[in-house]
Amino acid sequence: MAEFLQQVLNGVSLGSIYALIALGYTMVYGIIQLINFAHGEILMVGTYIGFFSITVLGLDLFSSLILSMAGAAVLGMLIERIAYKPLRNSTRLAALITAIGMSLFLQNTGLLVLGAEYRSFPQVIPNIQYRFFNGQVVITSRQILIFAVTVVMMVMLQYIVKRTKMGKAMRAVSLDKDAARLMGINVDTTISFTFALGSALAAVAGILLGIYYNTIHPLMGLVPGLKAFVAAVLGGIGVIPGAMAGGFLLGIIEALVSGYWSSMFRDAVAYGILILILLVKPSGLLGKDAGEKV
Amino acid sequence: MKKAGRVAKETVLIVVALVAVYFLVSVAISKNLINPFQQVNLFLMGINIIMATSLNLIVGFTGQLALGHAGFMAIGAYISAVLTMKFGQPFLLATVVGAIAAAIMGVLIGIPTLRLRGDYLAIATLGMGEIIKVILLNIEYVGGAAGLIGIPQLTNWNWLFLYTVLTVVILRNFINSTHGRACLAVREDEIAAETMGINTTKYKVMAFSIGAFFAGVAGSLYAHYFFLIQPNTFSFLKSFDALVMVVLGGLGSLTGSIIAAVVITGINALLQDLAALRMVIYSVILLVVMIYRPQGLMGTKELSFDLFRKNRSESRGTGTQSGTTV
Numbered sequence: 001m002a003e004f005l006q007q008v009l010n011g012v013s014l015g016s017i018y019a020l021i022a023l024g025y026t027m028v029y030g031i032i033q034l035i036n037f038a039h040g041e042i043l044m045v046g047t048y049i050g051f052f053s054i055t056v057l058g059l060d061l062f063s064s065l066i067l068s069m070a071g072a073a074v075l076g077m078l079i080e081r082i083a084y085k086p087l088r089n090s091t092r093l094a095a096l097i098t099a100i101g102m103s104l105f106l107q108n109t110g111l112l113v114l115g116a117e118y119r120s121f122p123q124v125i126p127n128i129q130y131r132f133f134n135g136q137v138v139i140t141s142r143q144i145l146i147f148a149v150t151v152v153m154m155v156m157l158q159y160i161v162k163r164t165k166m167g168k169a170m171r172a173v174s175l176d177k178d179a180a181r182l183m184g185i186n187v188d189t190t191i192s193f194t195f196a197l198g199s200a201l202a203a204v205a206g207i208l209l210g211i212y213y214n215t216i217h218p219l220m221g222l223v224p225g226l227k228a229f230v231a232a233v234l235g236g237i238g239v240i241p242g243a244m245a246g247g248f249l250l251g252i253i254e255a256l257v258s259g260y261w262s263s264m265f266r267d268a269v270a271y272g273i274l275i276l277i278l279l280v281k282p283s284g285l286l287g288k289d290a291g292e293k294v
Numbered sequence: 295m296k297k298a299g300r301v302a303k304e305t306v307l308i309v310v311a312l313v314a315v316y317f318l319v320s321v322a323i324s325k326n327l328i329n330p331f332q333q334v335n336l337f338l339m340g341i342n343i344i345m346a347t348s349l350n351l352i353v354g355f356t357g358q359l360a361l362g363h364a365g366f367m368a369i370g371a372y373i374s375a376v377l378t379m380k381f382g383q384p385f386l387l388a389t390v391v392g393a394i395a396a397a398i399m400g401v402l403i404g405i406p407t408l409r410l411r412g413d414y415l416a417i418a419t420l421g422m423g424e425i426i427k428v429i430l431l432n433i434e435y436v437g438g439a440a441g442l443i444g445i446p447q448l449t450n451w452n453w454l455f456l457y458t459v460l461t462v463v464i465l466r467n468f469i470n471s472t473h474g475r476a477c478l479a480v481r482e483d484e485i486a487a488e489t490m491g492i493n494t495t496k497y498k499v500m501a502f503s504i505g506a507f508f509a510g511v512a513g514s515l516y517a518h519y520f521f522l523i524q525p526n527t528f529s530f531l532k533s534f535d536a537l538v539m540v541v542l543g544g545l546g547s548l549t550g551s552i553i554a555a556v557v558i559t560g561i562n563a564l565l566q567d568l569a570a571l572r573m574v575i576y577s578v579i580l581l582v583v584m585i586y587r588p589q590g591l592m593g594t595k596e597l598s599f600d601l602f603r604k605n606r607s608e609s610r611g612t613g614t615q616s617g618t619t620v
Contacts, residue, residue, distance in 0.1 A: 035417065090588045097537070102577070107573075264431070271424050279407075
């Protein structure tokens with residue numbers, strides 16, 4: 001029982017990071033129906049901005065979080081402007097290949113500029129272990145930090161999407177782009193804003209990943225990016241609460257697989273879940289079945 | 295009558311050109327006129343032609359973005375290598391069995407996932423490729439992460455040439471057949487094709503498994519040329535390499551894929567010391583081509599000997615639909 005509880009706790013902290021990344025996928029998909037493959041690389045760039053602002057500029061965690069969120073948001077908007085906007089009216093195949101190209105461009109530019117070596121992420125908070133159930137269940141201060149930051153970010157996102165004017169515009173554009181334009185909503189600005197918001201969340205997730213795994217690398221965005229995409233599909237892509245639920249669920253499943261079976265099969269199980277969910281309920285756990293438009 | 299004569303003449307020209315290439319390279323290899331480095335790249339060109347043209351059948355002609363092509367290559371490579379290495383079977387049999395295994399995997403993956411449209415298929419096939427990699431990493435019988443070492447080097451120029459030509463000929467004939475037309479219809483408009491009575495899932499699975507079959511052939515050739523295969527050789531990047539060739543050559547142009555496979559393998563050879571820079575150049579080229587010419591450099595045009603003739607509207611089927619986008 002204690003073992004189970006421990007794995008679930010580990011899963012929740014990793015899952016909350018997945019959920020943060022998945023939110024970016026889901027929002028972008030909801031608004032322009034594109035899988036933004038470069039999302040994982042935006043995360044990587046955000047992490048490095050955080051890394052350099054802590055180590056070189058000597059900022060504290062909070063300020064470096066803000067700085068890397070801003071940097072990632074600008075990068076996200078730039079990518080949208082340069083690569084995705086010209087293709088908005090072309091086929092989805094072309095857009096998807098462009099997104100893959102952008103992802104590889106960022107990865108390899110990262111390798112070229114930052115070097116291929118792993119760097120250790122500075123330990124911004126002291127690592128304290130809290131023990132429960134006669135010391136059988138351990139929660140670390142890092143896990144608490146990760147969870148707390150994630151929850152704050154999610155609450156903020158919910159506020160932006162549900163209460164602000166921009167959030168209303170986002171919902172309107174994702175519902176019907178043309179009708180939104182007729183109503184006087186600036187669709188381009190709204191799409192840019194969505195990219196900025198998703199990218200900022202990715203930057204936060206990246207820094208949390210750095211704290212969680214201790215190391216960062218130019219290719220660090222690849223696997224969490226794919227996993228988060230799986231999480232987004234699991235919860236129902238385009239649905240914000242779905243991304244959160246999917247992220248937590250995937251994290252817990254992964255922790256249980258590595259705890260009870262083998263960590264070697266963790267990734268295979270994640271992709272297996274993806275294929276399974278696509279077969280059984282392609283719209284995801286929280287998604288609605290959308291009829292096909294003719 | 296005039297048209298039939300022209301086609302026959304073109305076929306003769308192609309056969310003459312192929313025979314010439316075959317003997318020139320045979321002589322060059324036997325007289326040691328090309329150094330080992332050039333020879334490696336020559337063989338890679340052949341393997342890449344098979345990979346690119348077979349992927350083009352799925353992505354370019356049927357319009358289904360599949361990102362797991364390297365996974366099929368891995369199946370072909372591992373199964374054929376195990377057959378020749380551990381069971382002492384002949385190369386021909388090993389290759390065919392490896393390719394059939396890849397095709398069966400294509401059907402197994404294809405039937406469920408090809409009901410999905412567009413992006414979901416891309417991500418499902420990507421996941422499939424990764425699962426194959428993880429499974430191979432965990433099987434001790436085939437060496438786990440260290441891979442299979444000491445596969446007999448059975449791939450020679452004769453086999454390579456034969457398989458490459460056969461692949462292109464079979465794919466070309468498939469595309470120009472009734473089934474191939476159905477695949478093109480699926481690409482152009484899936485819903486309309488379905489309305490016209492085309493069983494879209496059937497044709498998607500068909501294209502998918504044929505593509506997988508030839509990826510298996512490519513994998514077998516690869517394994518028996520480099521005598522070492524590792525699960526990581528067949529990662530997502532390998533699938534991406536093939537995709538770049540397909541896109542640059544033109545989504546829906548076999549000759550385009552062939553040219554792109556040759557050119558990109560050549561560029562790779564030149565840039566081999568600068569691995570990271572090579573990928574940066576790749577991805578920039580891909581981005582620029584996608585933004586300014588989403589249908590690929592050649593589009594759906596086929597290059598042929600009658601390229602410079604004035605009256606082009608009479609040329610072969612796949613060459614005439616220049617206005618289509620993918």
